[in-house]
């Protein structure tokens with residue numbers, strides 16, 4: 509059966525439903541488009557699938573950057589083992605959930621002194637992305653009398669060819685080049701840094717399981733090598749993630765079973781890595797957990813024909829959902845799964861362009877889409893909008909009204 513992103517939603521009386529209610533019913537009850545709606549049920553199902561498929565000892569961390577909506581982060585915290593944060597604001601959202609701060613990991617280049625200091629004081633684990641960050645952490649540790657808990661993020665030499673976004677190998681702003689690490693490890697031994705272990709993040713939006721498996725095998729090889737050079741026990745291996753979701757009709761979902769089997773096969777090698785307790789082996793995932801659980805909804809406010817093309821003009825746009833407009837790193841613009849929420853199964857009768865309110869031709873939410881006949885007042889829904897949706901969009905562009913966000 510080909511993948512159909514609608515399959516995880518309830519469809520009733522020709523309408524897409526969330527928590528048993530159609531979008532029109534939600535609108536009447538105060539859930540007002542333009543808005544994002546995140547489904548608790550789908551998030552919980554995605555995490556259950558990960559738990560059921562990956563080895564039991566793998567720790568699942570949620571990457572807040574995928575969707576920092578605080579109510580959603582709090583909900584997810586009930587199901588995962590930790591959180592990955594990349595800014596002061598994300599650190600505050602993570603701390604506010606009440607999760608044990610030692611299961612929060614601060615990653616990302618260019619961390620400020622203040623961010624590092626707050627992380628150290630709160631026992632947050634820091635993934636160091638440069639030798640200067642390590643020096644600063646040693647300084648902060650000495651000043652505050654708090655031993656910084658640190659992972660060294662490795663920039664490996666191998667390439668992750670199949671990632672939608674590559675974030676390792678070659679020359680990179682991410683991580684420390686593998687060849688510089690042996691010398692740094694000697695320095696770390698004499699510092700006040702508590703080296704918990706290593707972190708590799710090779711790329712995002714990977715749908716090819718074998719590409720993920722390859723990265724994970726290479727990561728474990730590198731960690732084994734560096735741990736033996738360090739000659740002291742480690743506690744943590746953060747293997748990254750990059751598990752992708754299908755966005756476009758030609759995408760095939762990730763074979764999670766294959767990833768699970770590969771991780772299982774790596775367990776004996778992980779057990780040979782020097783440590784005093786079972787190693788904390790982490791995958792950090794954002795998009796895989798929340799991407800399919802979020803929809804963006806806007807309402808048609810005008811319909812017109814211009815020189816043979818039909819335009820549905822909505823009260824939303826790319827200032828809310830940049831990724832669906834194709835302007836968030838897509839080389840060739842492709843349509844996200846877009847539907848008329850209140851006419852989901854009606855026969856296809858029209859070819860339309862769906863646009864937003866912004867005064868730019870870039871504000872295109874659907875290009876030459878074949879849909880059922882839509883009218884002013886109908887609801888446009890964009891699926892696969894739960895990750896890198898609202899928080900990755902230029903919400904201040906043209907000073908248009910903001911979108912609402914709801915967790916249901």
Ligand SMILES: Cc1ncc(COP(=O)(O)O)c(C=O)c1O
Pocket residue numbers: 571573574592615616675709712713748749750751792793794795796895
């Ligand atoms: C270090 C790190 N971890 C985790 C993620 C989350 O990626 P995704 O949402 O694709 O799972 C990213 C994304 O860029 C990242 O840079």
